Amino acid sequence: MYTESRLLLLEQMPKHSICAEIGVWKGDFSDLIIRYTTPAELHLIDPWVFTTAYGRRWYGGKKAQSQADMDAIHDEVQFRFHEAPAVRIHRELSAVAADRFPDWFFDWIYIDGNHYYEFVKQDLERYLPKIKPGGIIAGDDFEWTCEELAGMLPIKTAVDEFVANHGLPLTLIGES
Ligand SMILES: C[S@@+](CC[C@H](N)C(=O)[O-])C[C@H]1O[C@@H](n2cnc3c(N)ncnc32)[C@H](O)[C@@H]1O
Numbered sequence: 001m002y003t004e005s006r007l008l009l010l011e012q013m014p015k016h017s018i019c020a021e022i023g024v025w026k027g028d029f030s031d032l033i034i035r036y037t038t039p040a041e042l043h044l045i046d047p048w049v050f051t052t053a054y055g056r057r058w059y060g061g062k063k064a065q066s067q068a069d070m071d072a073i074h075d076e077v078q079f080r081f082h083e084a085p086a087v088r089i090h091r092e093l094s095a096v097a098a099d100r101f102p103d104w105f106f107d108w109i110y111i112d113g114n115h116y117y118e119f120v121k122q123d124l125e126r127y128l129p130k131i132k133p134g135g136i137i138a139g140d141d142f143e144w145t146c147e148e149l150a151g152m153l154p155i156k157t158a159v160d161e162f163v164a165n166h167g168l169p170l171t172l173i174g175e176s
Pocket of ligand 1: 021022023024025026027028029030045046047048049058059092093094095112113114119
């Protein structure tokens with residue numbers, strides 16, 4: 001189910017670290033983070049809110065059909081990781097959850113929440129101070145777009161601006 005590039009990414013992430021996944025869905029990638037990196041702390045951040053405001057996303061009709069579906073997915077994730085001592089679940093928008101963490105807290109984070117430009121930009125800016133010096137902000141779907149965006153690449157645009165504005169290096173692994 002996961003592309004080779006996402007597994008290559010996990011192989012390169014630090015082991016026994018403090019990390020976060022923004023946008024968890026059913027926790028399949030969270031499970032891989034645990035298996036590949038045995039984190040000391042893995043913070044799973046997702047509001048599990050059903051909304052059609054951003055087109056037919058997984059959480060807005062493409063997969064989940066209602067808030068009850070999202071509640072059920074959240075409950076499954078809670079059960080799935082209830083015996084995983086490293087996992088902390090934050091049922092919140094990523095922008096809200098950011099305030100919970102001190103600066104220089106995470107070794108690395110993985111951003112896979114709302115894929116629209118404003119949200120990607122917000123996640124990048126809000127979480128940058130939360131990353132330790134030398135840490136990593138990772139993600140996927142770099143060249144993601146959808147029909148209503150008419151060829152625009154919101155993630156690529158937000159990331160390119162972010163690395164340019166902050167003078168940060170960008171590494172692409174495999175296909176996005
Ligand atoms: C593509 S899915 C994540 C898939 C997951 N990372 C994986 O690889 O299995 C996107 C998730 O982002 C969540 N999401 C949407 N907006 C969000 C936000 N503002 N903050 C955090 N999560 C958000 C949705 O509820 C959904 O579960």
